[in-house]
Amino acid sequence: MNGARAGNLKSYMDIPKVPETVERLWNGWELRVVMLLSLFLQMFLIICGRIRKYTAGFWIGNLVWLAYLSADWVATFSLGILAQKIGDSETNCINSNRGSIPAFWAPVLLVHLGGPDTITAYSMEDNELWLRHLLVLGSQVAVAFYAFTRSWWSEDPLLFVAIPIFVAGIIKYGERNWVLRSASSKQYRNSVYSEMNELREKFGNFPNSELFEMTHTQLVEKLRLSDIIPQARFLHEAYLFFQMFRVLFADLVLAESIHLATHIILKEKSAMDAFKLVEVEMGFMYDVLYTKLEKVRSSRVIFRAITFLGLVSALLAFSLGMSKNNHAYSTAEITISYLLLYGAIVIEIYSVVVLLFSDWAMLWLTGLRKPLFNFVYQTIYSTQILSFLHNDKRWESRMAQHNLISFQRSKGKLTRISLKKLLGKSNIQSLKDVGADLKEFIFQHLLDKQTRYNLRMRTPDFLHEILSERGDHVIGLEECLGNLDWSVKHPDFNESLLTWHIATDICYHDDVRKNVAEAKNDGDANNIHPNREIKMSIELSNYMVYLLLDYPFLLPRGIGKERYNQTCSAVDDGADLLGPIISGQDPSWDSYETMLRFENSPRKVSALWAGFKLAKSLQALVTQNGWETKRKWEMMSQVWVEMLTYAASHCGWKDHAQTLTRGGELVSHVHLLMAHLGLSEQCLTTGR
Incomplete structure (x- = not known):
């Protein structure tokens, strides 16, 4: 052994x-x-x-x-x-x-x-x-x-x-x-003063009275952009916008003539071209703040x-x-x-x-105005040489979606631990494309604001009034401000946002239920497909709530996160009622008994009760006031765009610059478009 x-x-x-x-x-x-x-x-x-x-x-x-x-x-x-x-x-x-x-x-x-x-x-x-x-x-x-x-x-x-x-x-x-x-x-602000002087020299001989009457062709001629080849002109226009952006980013103000000039350029553009200009402009700013390329x-x-x-x-x-x-x-x-x-x-x-192959090089190349260099640019532009380096898709054109009710109802079923949860990024339920229809809708809304501003002699007080609109103007035009004004004039913007988010969701599911019933009677299944206004309302609603959760600094300050959590708790308490409503099985969601239960809920501080109350008022526009469903959704979509523009204009430039590191956000693009249209309090208004 x-x-x-x-x-x-x-x-x-x-x-x-x-x-x-x-x-x-x-x-x-x-x-x-x-x-x-x-x-x-x-x-x-x-x-x-x-x-x-x-x-x-x-x-x-x-x-x-x-x-x-x-x-x-x-x-x-x-x-x-x-x-x-x-x-x-x-x-x-x-x-x-x-x-x-x-x-x-x-x-x-x-x-x-x-x-x-x-x-x-x-x-x-x-x-x-x-x-x-x-x-x-x-x-x-x-x-x-x-x-x-x-x-x-x-x-x-x-x-x-x-x-x-x-x-x-x-x-x-x-x-x-x-x-x-x-x-x-500190250094950025010091360097911007030279940019301001350059802009002042460029627009110093442009009296406002002349700019009000100037056409796009005349302005292009004055700015010496007419001799730039057409394929590259958008780069030089975007650079002009970028020079303005640099000054605004430093929290400085610009003369009204500069805003008028950029407005003349923008109003001749389609919505897609206007957004493309902003994309190039934001790309220039990204390079200045986060890369060596500009230096x-x-x-x-x-x-x-x-x-x-x-x-x-x-x-x-x-x-x-x-x-x-x-x-x-x-x-x-x-x-x-x-x-x-x-x-x-x-x-x-x-x-x-x-x-x-960067925009900086192409800007310099075409700015020389030489036939040989123009030929080189046109060759690159037409043949897409090294397209993997010169990406025309400067913005992904997508917006994240988060629906409060559906997310909270499915939250208990999600037991799997994921990396997104650990990093606190599990709030994104899906991504939606910012399509041509939505860009056109937003751009037209901004042009309408700018037109109203011009008609009121461009006074500072009226500019502040326009920038303070967050749905009340749209509701007032429809002559139903008396019934709905409480939902948009809450002292906390985030409270209004959540109220309209829940109301939009409830109205959508109720209209789907009605359309399904009509489709069964008429044998027309196409009735259940949402139209453009419904789609835009739902997507903007979900996008704004996503910002509230993941990027609250892009929205006006408030207690939105706390109110969101309180509303989620209220959704859990009312799960037995919400389930049939969301699934379209309960046609009596707005009955006296249902509304009384939500009203007497111990979590009345949440936005759930206010959302149901608003949804009932919105549906009553069709059932009692004789509105068409399409008209109701057109108003709702306009309200959401107005909320988007309100949020965009009440956020600092440095907060918007933070979004450049992840491709940019829609709200930041809207903020820049508003500034270039003169819808910014950093515009030195003098009146006509």
């Missing part, structure tokens, strides 16, 4: 210890892995950093967020490992003991810390931290230089390869800090040329050194070194290509 025990003990001792094996493996590969991870993060960011400019995708947004936060940490962590390991083994380069770490790995990490051109800041707050980044720059350059000097004693013949990469890394990291500083609030396009291109040449020369020198076979590098180090150098050069080339 003792022999058996001894044999078992011997067998046990022969088994290799896994932790020690893993430790040796990690010690040999930890630096290699983090170096490759740093390179991968840079490649991911430069590609996906520009994708988020025009898409609101959940996965893209969160992956970019994770990569952005990880990239600097991984590069810094790698520098720390390098500082510890490089030079520890002071083997002579002629020695057969291979495994030395190339000295240029440290400055390559400085290049990575400089970040890709397509994303310098993830959010507006990152720009305000430029001074912290500057301090980090100094410390990381010191660490990289320390690692470089330690490798000096190894007598590595390829040590000189690190010198041009050092230059490239310092330039790129310094460039990043310069861009962050330029986009910070590197100017005279600083010389720095980009130095960076590129430095990386290419390092690659050539390293390749030449490898051919002489007098180095102390292992095969793994050689392979990773090539990957790092080639990867850095590919990133630089991709950055240049992105810049060459």
Whole structure:
């Protein structure tokens, strides 16, 4: 038995210890892995950093967020490992003991810390931290230089390869800090004054009386846009709008003549073209706040040329050194070194290509007004060369949807834990396209507001009155303000929003039930399909509630989130009544008994009772006042557009700028359209 025990003990001792094996493996590969991870993060960011400019995708947004936060940490962590390991083994380069770490790995990490051109800041707050980044720059350059000097004693013949990469890394990291500083609030505001002076010079000779009578053709001639090729004119118009946007974003005011000029341009556009102009304009602003593109396009291109040449020369020198076979590098180090150098050069080339096919480059190209350059632009425009880099779909044109009642009723059935829930993004039930009909509907509504403003001599008081409309104007035109004014004049806008949201939902399901009944009697199944006004009302209603939940800073301040939670509790309490109503099985939802139960509910502070009361009043317009159902939904859709415009104009520009990092929101596009039509309190009105 003792022999058996001894044999078992011997067998046990022969088994290799896994932790020690893993430790040796990690010690040999930890630096290699983090170096490759740093390179991968840079490649991911430069590609996906520009994708988020025009898409609101959940996965893209969160992956970019994770990569952005990880990239600097991984590069810094790698520098720390390098500082510890490089030079520890002071083997002579002629020695057969291979495994030395190339000295240029440290400055390559400085290049990575400089970040890709397509994303310098993830959010507006990152720009305000430029001074912290500057301090980090100094410390990381010191660490990289320390690692470089330690490798000096190894007598590595390829040590000189690190010198041009050092230059490239310092330039790129310094460039990043310069861009962050330029986009910070203080520096941005200072830079905008030159933009204001340029606009004043451009419109200084435009008296308001002349602009009121000026046609679009005359204005284009005055602004010297007539000699721009037609295919590129929208870029120059969008840039003019962008110059105005930059000033408004700094919370400064503009002369009325500038608003009048942009109004003349917009009123000649279709709704689709007007929205496209705003999309290009918001793309320009995104580049200013979150990328390097707007800065590197100017005279600083010389720095980009130095960076590129430095990386290419390092690659050539390293390749030449490898051919002489007098180095102390292992095969793994050689392979990773090539990957790092080639990867850095590919990133630089991709950055240049992105810049060459950007709106900034096309704006400059066509602004030269030369036949050759116009031909180049027309070739790109007509053949869509490298369309994956020059994306015409500058905005995804989608809006998220959240229906309070349906979401709350299905909430108990959803037991699966998802990543969206963990990140607090589970409120999006679906995404709807912002189609041509809705854009036309919104744009026409804004033009009507602008026309009324002009008819009242453009006085500041009337402008404030127009911007304060949140459904009461539409209801007043229909002469039913006495019955419905309570629903839109609540002191808290969010209360009105939830009330109309529930009423819209109830009216929709009640009308569907009636249409189904009529379809059965008439044998016409087409009656149950919602018309355009119903579709727009439902989609805008669900979109506004989504904003209330996920982006309340885009709405006027209030207790909307608390009222939403109270309403959800009331929905749970009344689940037995709501179920048949939503499913269209209960035709007596507005009976005295049902309304009395909701009225006497202990959760009367919720918006559910008010929503049912409003729905009953809206349905009574058809059953008692003789309205057609179509007329009712036309009024409701107008109310929702008016609520949208009210919300858009009562939110700060910096809040709207935050939406640019996820493709932009419809409410932000509406806000810009209103500003360009003169429907903004940042317009210096003087009257006619």
